[in-house]
Amino acid sequence: MNTEFKPYPFEARHYDARLPELVDGREQARHPVMIVGGGPVGFAIALGLAKHGVRSVLIEADESVCYGSRAICISRRSLEIIERLGALDGFLAKGLPWTGGRSFYRNDEVLHFTMPQDENQKLPPMVNLAQYHIEQFLLDAAERHADLIEIRWRTRVTAVQQDAHGATLTLATPAGDYEVRTDWLVAADGGRSTVRDALGLKLTGTSYEGRYVIVDILLDSARPTERLAYFDPASNPGSTVLVHKQPDNVWRIDYQLRDGEDAEEAVKPENVMPRVQSLLDMMGETAPWSPIWITIYKANALTLERYRHGRVLFAGDAAHLVPIFGVRGANSGIDDADNLAWKLAWVVQGRASARLLDSYSDERVFATHENLSYGTKSTEFMAPPSFAFELMRTAVLSLALAHPGVRSLINPRQTSAIAYTASPLNAVSDTLASGPAPGAVLPECPLSIFDRGSMSEGYLTDLVGPCFTALYFSANGAVPPAVDALDAAFASRDVPFRLVPLTQHEPADVTRRCGWDHTGRLFPIYGAAADTLYLVRPDGHVLGRWQGAGDTLAQRALDALDHALRA
Structure with missing residues (x-):
């Protein structure tokens, strides 16, 4: 064990803020679309608009792509979307594909699951890829569309006002502050959305008490890429540990804190390192390792009631927070982007009325509730919110080894494409013997x-x-x-x-x-x-x-x- 923190085996490009042409502190140009947030969702929306010929300005507070693994699992559905955006090559070249995983209760394997994968599929069901890579590949694609996508780094939103015709943003940069007008504003600025706060909107739902420490480490291991879950392991008795292999010998470890543990103390390296070492010992990993990044996570199942508020549209974590179990966070945000981009482009270009954007809200709020339903079930199993849930989990895990019928209750129910069965856009159609009904995603072949x-x-x-x-x-x-x-x-x-x-x-x-x-x-x-x-x-x-x-x-x-x- 090397307790000295190492940098990621990834070098991000850094950018400076640049001011547009201003008159009396206001940009003279008015933009058809502005996007706040340069994460995976913001870049995906900008790329989606560009594919339809619509120009956008993307605002990002940081000077580079993110640091830390954050979102790490990209689903087949997201890969299909990313291919349409022209950014797939990097994802497949760098990402680690996987098809399933294993769960252990103490020393015994109690579940081995596989995701749907057959000879009809073009893409793997999931690839592991840290968020800094995800953002970089989308940024690379955006820079290939510089005529349609303008990125303004080190630029923060400090105020938002809107009327019937658009929104006015007050922006702060190291080079100075200014105002800018846009016809449409897309908020993709994450769980602590400045735009959402500026409009006085609140996420509603459930916040869970269970907390997880997230640790990225460098470890050279020949283990296959799969999802590993350990319940009540010897390395962390009474809690749960998740392990994912990432590219470049980076491993992501999530372990649950026990009740009563102090969060500030829990993320101190001197408290994290022994637990990681104990886990690796239990797994039989003997190679030297070094920590890279430590943070803490708390599961939330929260959403806005609507994702369109006048001329402002919300996507990704700015619109909803989904528990990480089942990897629905970034994937649901990329689905938001795919749904929103073509509809907003059609409206901007005058091909459809602004009411089409209400269907974005209808469909994606429905999808969020579906994701929250599955995510909540997984969360309640991974981090039981009460003594009764804990008893149920212990019973299921104890029985799973000898009784295969209960193993489905352990399955994390990984994300999958959601059909908009009640979409207002769905046309009256014929009943066929099989095949995707209106609102469903096309099956591959x-x-x-x-x-x-x-x-x-x-x-x-x-x-x-x-x-x-x-x-x-x-x-x-x-x-x-x-x-x-x-x-x-x-x-x-x-x-x-x-x-x-x-x-x-x-x-x-x-x-x-x-x-x-x-x-x-x-x-x-x-x-x-x-x-x-x-x-x-x-x-x-x-x-x-x-x-x-x-x-x-x-x-x-x-x-x-x-x-x-x-x-």
Whole structure:
């Protein structure tokens, strides 16, 4: 054990504050969108807007990406979103993929779980990657869109006022203070949101008493990447310990404090080091190690009631705080960004009324309550809030070794894509034998993709862009004239659109971009026969699905679009 703190094996770039052109302390330019917060959510929103051609200004109080592991697990759904944002390569090159984990009660393994992973998937169910890497890769992508994304570092929001037409921000920088106007303000400034406080808004819900010390260490170990949970271990009797391997020989350890322990004392290195050493001894790790970072965490299950307040929109931890168990925090924030970006872009560009942004709030508040429901169950098991919960947990853990039926109660229920089953945007649709219903995310499946005479192996999501997409299922790729005319009909509404034929057999016309279900799995996954049409939103959620004649399918798709953009 080396008690001297080591720096992360990562070097962040540092930036200075720069003032825009001012007149009497006010910036003369008015911006269509300003984003407060340069974390994963803020960068994802800026990138999402840029993909739709909308310019934004991002405000960040710090001078670089974050320090400390913080959010470390990125889900498959988030990776799909990040791929659309143009930042996936770094995540896959640096991140450590994993598919499951193990839980132990004292000395015995009581659970070995795996997340859904089959031959249809393009991406792993989860990758471990510290938040400083997450932010850096998103920042790198943002800097490639410098014409549409302006980042202002070392800039703090000190006041916010809004009216029916936009918001006025007072900003403080080392170079001076100034005011700036924006049509729309997005608050992605974290759990201690300055914007939320400025508007007098409060998160509501439950704060749990259980506290966890979080420690990042450097340790060279050949252990596989998986989630490890230890209940009542010899290294920390009566509490819980979580262990995650990260890139660059960084390990993240979360251990629960016992009742009555003083938090300030608990994070002092002289108290942390012996516990970490005891854990590593128990795990059989004998290599030398060094601490990097220590902090403390308290589980919260809190949310705003609405995520749109006039011209101000909230996302990520500024909108909701979700317990870390099940890794829903950053992942739910990235889902917020994906949902918000296309809707805000459509409103800014005049393609939809501002009421479309109310659906962002409806859908993401619903998703938060789903996440809080699962996160609360996991939290109550990981850190029992009462004597009764503790008795229940002890009983489950004691029985799990001999009775497999109770092991599901130990499962941390990792995050997964949430269907917006009650979304106001969902179109009246046909009932199919299987497949994603309106509001659900598209399931993945491998395809042979034909484009301008060439063929390549790919996946269904490769055919879905930052636009509305119609997936037309047919026997050989032939498209009815009415469905083919959707291109012109969407263009007349000034709505970006893509029509993608999907075929059961090798297509007759290989000059047109289409997908061939060469595995025979796609059509059954979607419950599709010939003459089936799915209309997909820019965020990959299904808007509607229908079967029938071409003119009927085309009309129903147009009706669904008009309803969504005027909802």
